Amino acid sequence: MTPPPVRRIAADRHPRVVPAPAEGGHANGATRASDTASSPTARRRAARPTTAAVERMRIESVSLAYGERWVVRDVSLTVRRGEVLALIGASGSGKTTLLRSLNRLTEVTAGAGRAGAIALDGEEIHALEVTELRRRVTMVFQQPNPFPMSIFENVAYALREAPGRGRRRARRAALEPAVREALRRAGLHDEVGEDLDRPALALSGGPQQRLCIARALAADPEVLLLDEPCSALDPISTAVIEELIVGLRESVAVVIVTHNLQQAQRVADHVAFMHLGELVEYGTAEQVFEDPRQQRTRDYIGGAFG
Amino acid sequence: MPAMSASVAEPAKAPALKIVRPPRETTASWPLIDRLGYLLCWAVGIGLCVIALAIVLFMFVKGVSQLRPSLFVESPAPSLHQSESGGFLDPLIGTFIVTAIGIAIAAPAGIGLAAWLTEYARPRWLARAVESGVEMIAGVPSVVLALLGLLIFARGFFAFLAGSTSAGSVTGQSFFVAGITMALLALPLVVGTTREALTQLPPRLREASYALGKTRATTIRRVLLPAVRPGMASGVVLGMGRIIGDTAIIVILMGATLKNEGVGNVPILNTLRGTGSTLTSYVYNNSPAGEGNAPQKAYAAAFVLLMIVLALNALVTRLSRGASPYTADRGTKR
Numbered sequence: 001m002t003p004p005p006v007r008r009i010a011a012d013r014h015p016r017v018v019p020a021p022a023e024g025g026h027a028n029g030a031t032r033a034s035d036t037a038s039s040p041t042a043r044r045r046a047a048r049p050t051t052a053a054v055e056r057m058r059i060e061s062v063s064l065a066y067g068e069r070w071v072v073r074d075v076s077l078t079v080r081r082g083e084v085l086a087l088i089g090a091s092g093s094g095k096t097t098l099l100r101s102l103n104r105l106t107e108v109t110a111g112a113g114r115a116g117a118i119a120l121d122g123e124e125i126h127a128l129e130v131t132e133l134r135r136r137v138t139m140v141f142q143q144p145n146p147f148p149m150s151i152f153e154n155v156a157y158a159l160r161e162a163p164g165r166g167r168r169r170a171r172r173a174a175l176e177p178a179v180r181e182a183l184r185r186a187g188l189h190d191e192v193g194e195d196l197d198r199p200a201l202a203l204s205g206g207p208q209q210r211l212c213i214a215r216a217l218a219a220d221p222e223v224l225l226l227d228e229p230c231s232a233l234d235p236i237s238t239a240v241i242e243e244l245i246v247g248l249r250e251s252v253a254v255v256i257v258t259h260n261l262q263q264a265q266r267v268a269d270h271v272a273f274m275h276l277g278e279l280v281e282y283g284t285a286e287q288v289f290e291d292p293r294q295q296r297t298r299d300y301i302g303g304a305f306g
Numbered sequence: 307m308p309a310m311s312a313s314v315a316e317p318a319k320a321p322a323l324k325i326v327r328p329p330r331e332t333t334a335s336w337p338l339i340d341r342l343g344y345l346l347c348w349a350v351g352i353g354l355c356v357i358a359l360a361i362v363l364f365m366f367v368k369g370v371s372q373l374r375p376s377l378f379v380e381s382p383a384p385s386l387h388q389s390e391s392g393g394f395l396d397p398l399i400g401t402f403i404v405t406a407i408g409i410a411i412a413a414p415a416g417i418g419l420a421a422w423l424t425e426y427a428r429p430r431w432l433a434r435a436v437e438s439g440v441e442m443i444a445g446v447p448s449v450v451l452a453l454l455g456l457l458i459f460a461r462g463f464f465a466f467l468a469g470s471t472s473a474g475s476v477t478g479q480s481f482f483v484a485g486i487t488m489a490l491l492a493l494p495l496v497v498g499t500t501r502e503a504l505t506q507l508p509p510r511l512r513e514a515s516y517a518l519g520k521t522r523a524t525t526i527r528r529v530l531l532p533a534v535r536p537g538m539a540s541g542v543v544l545g546m547g548r549i550i551g552d553t554a555i556i557v558i559l560m561g562a563t564l565k566n567e568g569v570g571n572v573p574i575l576n577t578l579r580g581t582g583s584t585l586t587s588y589v590y591n592n593s594p595a596g597e598g599n600a601p602q603k604a605y606a607a608a609f610v611l612l613m614i615v616l617a618l619n620a621l622v623t624r625l626s627r628g629a630s631p632y633t634a635d636r637g638t639k640r
Contacts, residue, residue: 105517135519145510148533157528158518212514219518 053080056222056253057102057137062116064097066109071097074116075279077272079223081253084245086268086285088258090300094277095257099225102255103137104130121222138216139225143232144208146200146215151192154200154211155179158218178218185251186214187244206237213244217252224248226256230263242267261301265289273297362612369609372602382564382588391600394607396566397588400481401550401614403577404560404584407485408492408549413542415489416496421526423497424504444494449554455487456558468579469569477561480569481578484560491552492545499544503537504530539625547618550611553586562587564598585611 057079064072072094079085079102087095097106104125106112118125125133138158146154156175179196183189188210192198200211209229216224226245230238245254245267258264264271264285271288273281273296281288281297292298333341380393419436427433443451459467460478468480507530515525531538556562561581568576583591585607590596592604 103517105513108513108516131519131521133519134517138519139517141510141513141517143510145508145514147511147514147529157515157520215514215518 053082054253055080056121058117058119058122059098059102060117060119062098062101062114062118064094064101064106064115065111065113066097067111071277072101072274073277075274077279077282079253079255081222081251082249083269084249084254084256084267085270085272086256086258086264087272087274088261088264088300089274089280091259092276093274095272095274096227098274099227099255099257100139102223102225103134103139105134105139135219136221137223137225138219138221139227140209140212140216140229142228144205144212146203146208146211148199148201150197151183151200151203151211152176152179152196155182155215155218158182158215182214182218183211185217185248186210187240188214205233206240209233209237209241210244213241217248221252223253223255226254228257228259231259238263261289273300275300362616365605365609365612368605369612372606373609374606377603377606382583384564391598391603394585394588394603394610396564397583397585397607398610400556400560400566400582401584401586401611403481403582404485404488404556405546405549407481407578408488409542409546411486411489412492412496412545413538416493416541416545417500417531417538419493420497420500420504421531424501425522425526425530440494440497443490444498447554448491448552449558451487451490452555452558455483455555459483459486459559466579469581477581479559479561479581481560481566481580481582484555487555487559488549488552491548491555492542495544495548496538496541499541500534500538503534507533536625540622543618543622543625547615547622550584550614550618551586553590556584556587557590560584560587562591564591585614 055078059075059077059079062072062075063070075094075098077085087099089095100106101114102118102125106114107130120128120133120136125137128136147157149157152172156172156179159175159178176196180189180193183192188207191207192203192211200208203211209232213224213229229245230241233241242263245256248254249269256264256267268285271281271283271285272279273288273292273294275296281292281294283293287293288297289301292301333344336344377393378398379395381396382394383390383392385391419440423433423436456478458464458478460476462476464478464483465476467482467486468477470476511529511533512525515529516522520528560583561567562583563581564583566577566580566582568580570576570579589604589608589611592598592600592607594601596604598604
């Protein structure tokens, strides 16, 4: 799948270009790739363009609590455009909470609190207007949750309300190109482009989830958060969405929470393994899956718990 | 998916299967008390159906025989002879106007209140107070509301809503006054059904909207309320039924006069500021208990009233059937 063209980076957002992280401290990337050329992970990774990753979000010593209960402790991570970061770990490891804190969706829950700093393009996210933050860092959930409206309305809703009310038809014509573009990016346009007025809930699970991705992309975000996006889907839809995720990372930083280790292996460039609220191990996908440094990571990947 | 459908395109020949069903459960093995209870439930259920049917049949027989087209187009006239006492055009219009005023106030207020109670409800104490306030209004008999209305609207300040007597005191009786008070009657129903529908929406719908950078208000306006449209509509229709069926407020706050009598000479406004009657007060006045004593007219009007209320009930059933926003093909196309 050919990656979409790299999008513009707003000049005022000061993206810091960092070199692509070295391949897990292994001696030679080239020999490594040829070693494991038979595994699907390696096959995909070999085809990966070696563009410089751009740092988008920086999570520094973040701890998160609901009321008095700390669910995430002292986690530091970097989210970059050009790569997919997977958060893995058993249930209750705090990975979903961490994900939700990135666009301050934890605040919907009463009593949520945070220590440490999360920055988006160098700016503390608490200093941003929450609506602006969530337009720049959008999210797709475990359950496909399209609104009970037409496909068109679902995507158009994510776009900023067009200035000037105007006539409905004029407004629609103005929004249509952006809606179609978002559907294309989510790989849904070929299926639904003919009839955008169909009710979104008439779609089946996989296309519904891709519609949710289209909706999340319509706002033209810098970071896309995916909270177990395939756990409610069949294997075929899952494969479609995984391919989509890999294609998207060139234009948007992707963070995915998943329970499915094979999925993490297939889509992720970097993997963070969390356990009981702590970040146990962080590294490239190859390193974490094939040569974990921590015993707990080894146990988890080996299926000893979780 | 075309690839999928191809594999199931083969016409399957139904094999001759014998369907085996377990024997029907009987109550023979039940304890006596359970059997008695079961029987009682049946009896009550059937009894209720019979009563409901009897009411409709009785009103139908009594009403239809008295019903003529002229009743719908003639104003009531004061006469001892039923043949000369006119029709119920004025009460029919009256019913319509009062319902319109009441709902025009109750619907937006009720929907707003329901949205606030489910989506904001802060500060807590205020939410709790509002909640019990709505519950209390729902429980207050309409005649008490009517008295309260009279207490308030008969003040000089409210002269613009109603007429005045020749002595200059405000009557506190008009379509406006009755309609506003009727809104209180319909409000709890609108709040109740809308709130119920809102609380049943899955939380992920709200999250999806927040995650797109929408404010709470935008979420309510563009996602939640459209999703509960059937629920809101049932609430509004239930409220309408409640208004149409009420008598006490009409008698006390609208005078229940024979004809709709305007106050002032601004068209439309004069009617709204004036007194009048509705079908309920017309039935009451023409029943043997009322001063009109024209039972045939009462039956005819009562039949029309019953039909209106039944039609509204049917509408509620229709609206709330498949009301979940998650049934695929409903309410999405305009």
